[in-house]
Amino acid sequence: MRYLVFILFSCIPFLLFAQEKCSLVISGIVHDNENNELPGATVLINGAGTVTGAHGEFVISDLCPGIYTILVQFLGFKDYSSEIDLVRNQYIRVRLVQDVTELERIEVVGQSISITRSNASLQLSQDDLEQLTGKSLGESLKSLPGVNALQSGPAVFKPIIQGLHSQRILILNNGIRQEGQQWGIEHAPEIDPFIASEMTVVKGSEAVRFGADALGGVIIINTPSLHTSRHLQGQIHTGYMTNNRMGILSGIFEGGFKNTDKWSWRLQGTGKKGGDFSTPNYVLSNTGLEELNFSGALGYRNANHGIELYGSSFNTEIGILRAAHTGNLDDLEQSIQGEEPWYIAPFTYDINNPKQRINHQLLKVKAYRNLSGLGTLNILYGGQFNQRREFDVRRSGRSSRPSLFMNLVSNVLDLSLDHEHQAHSGSIGTNFSYKYNYNETSETGRTPLVPDYHQFSTGVFIIEKINRDRWSFEAGGRYDFQYLQVLTFDKTNTLVKPEFNFHYVSGSIGATYLFKTSSRISSHLGISSRPPHVSELYSDGLHHGTGAIEEGIMKEDGEVLTDQSLIKKEVSTKWINTLQIGSKTISADLSAYVNSIANYVFLRPVGSRETISGYFPVWKYEQTDALLAGADLLVSWAISKTITASGKLAYIYGLDVTRNDNLIFIPPVNGELGLTYSTPVVNYRNFYFKVAVPMVAKQNRAPITVYPADIPEYTGDEVYDIAPAPPGYILLNAEMGFKFPLRDHDFSISLAGENLTNQVYRNYMNRMRYFADEIGRNFTVRLKYSFHSHH
């Protein structure tokens, strides 16, 4: 018997120890119930992990004698867990049973891995997420190459995937599309990252499966599947960040019921409270935040069908840097010319205006049933209620009233029939969604920026994958229909209700070749289209988040246009190629892409407008042809059994082809070098120390600079920025942590330091850069405690 062994370690390598007596080996093979070998399955022994090789084989060596828990996981299969009393080398055969109850994973990760395998994707594992405890969703995802964030201050992170964001990115929150208000660049996703056991970013278009919002990629937030065990178990995370004196507490508890093993439950909650952040030289006044989130799940399953009920509540209040809130262009000019923000006060936990308050409630029901000969039928319903309030500095006691108050109610129903065979697999399905957005204008006393609307959409899709030896090919197609009714007012304050019917199609093809080693190469071509969002069509008014008057495609000097022929669908054609290499010492993931977008919606400056408050810039939504191209690289090299070097690099080129102009807010070249020392995991004990050096270059392809004072005279056609791109910077981060067990309880403690050199710098991707520096040195202490009872 010859086994090729490839041990792929995740970002924190749990390399195995070489003590004198600890030289035992557990090896084995993982296959399914039809005796097919399963390459790529995760094998964990007391937390130390490896991945099975091309023939489902694995080896874990250098183990001390003792009792180990072995856990084998593979997408679409039930977890296998067993205790081994290790006294001599052992060979085990693991048979995984297909798990239709793991609907989440089949439906979601399953798509990116088994159905559209050729698409490029990257994961944040549980361990990665633990090291990011306390950070927001957008900030956590930023650690993946090719994923960046558009920031509005130190606490608002909006994810960007390979240059695209907002309406072009879909977030799947526990299997359901997140229906928040992503139209504003200062709107962050309304999700508590603590609910996730894993996050996946799919970088190519997944519009075939998920519809238009997935044109630029998908962020998949996976919650752990409900346990079958009746035992109570749970985790408590606590953390403290020194920079903004933020405390974090999060807990998760799960278990079953006494007389049945078919039902299980989980409860989870998170609380966060932080004050003002600080740069090395001054306090960023009014950047405090607080958050309180809950979620709960109840599931039932038996051999052939199952149902799960899930509810979550996300509630946050975030202060906006006081000095970033400006009135007219003269104010803006003054604010950006100053070396320091014009308002600096001593540290406080108080959050004053301007601020955002966001509440997001979700209720989900999902069910599946195995239909013999047909596959698995999945049904998913989700209802969501999103409320967004923005508070400004106002006159006459109106500051306690929001100046923007939008409610978005949405209902989503997804049906799909998935089948999985040796030679082919695939899915057909349909989606329905109804959204109703309304402004509470009686509360705000202000004309809303984005009008009320009703939107109904539906789509049908088919995806099929064929496996041939080391090749797999896949293709998919989708048709969508959207009905949109907008409720807006014309110049004479008369209600106008324009209606639209959009029909659009998407398609993708892809191929993957698996090498004999655990390496593969994939190519994926996706064509996706989307009609512009209501905010892009009918925005009209002063956007306080940007200090500019924004006018939609279908608004002209306050007049409401209703002619549908003025609206062009945005069509993206993205070709993405991925090379993944896995060997004993090196693992690498390289993806390169070209994305040509016809009728790309963007904001073009069209002049300025004189009002009683002075001059304001006017930006109009227009459509052009754009090109995005780039490459992302992630490399990890195990230098020795305890030392691993890692590197990340992302480059992106953006061009407005029609107008031969630069695109705004395209991330500059950025990368990171890291070095990790890690002791082996023995009986769950492990120590690691890690140094990372993030590097960001200056954006040399930034739009031209027109300072606010010059905007009234600016007559050019080029997109401008109000300040030049800041210079590049290099930071220093370090982290250490250890894990130790105490009977049935496991503890892990870590200490992380960011920006250790207290570097003064500004980040091109942060809109706060016009007014203030980035945050200075920050230390984070994290403590995790997990327990499981045995009765």
Add this chain to the structure above:
Amino acid sequence: MNTMKINTLDLKPLLRFIFYPFLFATLLLVGCGDDPEPINEEELITTLNITLTPVGGGTSVTMTFKDLDGIGSNPPEYIYEPASGNSALLEAGKTYNATIELLDETSSPAEDITEEVREEDDEHLFCFSVENGANLTIDYADEDDDGLPVGILSTWETGASSEGTVTIILRHQPGTKNGTCPGSGDTDIEVIFSISIQ
């Protein structure tokens, strides 16, 4: 084929279980989908009037900035009485008592916004700057409870014949007002009047 049929039948309660909440929620939503009411922009200031009353008799001067559609695309209007071309006509070597009045003329009757500013005079400050050659001095003639100027009332002293502009800015400075112009805070109003001193 038989098994399939059975499965389809078994599915019905399941489907019902899923569809009912959906249907229920959808019905709820349709119920609350009323048409929106036209918005009465509450904080709108459409009009700034400044009235100059000469000390010791003479002709009063009024300057008006009017923009009835707020941030809408219609350009604002400047009205001068008496006027000299596109400027307000002021007498040389004269002292005027100036009073600012702010109105929202989209409500009927017009709403007096000056009152709101007066009530919060500890966080508001009018700033005046005389530019482009006008021979004119402006002094505050009122103060808030902290003894800091407000500028609703001011004194304008003209010099020799000249032409130029006066910029009137209303700064909103909750918690940070210290009487200096422009100081910290936001600009609520910024208008530029042309004047001719003869």
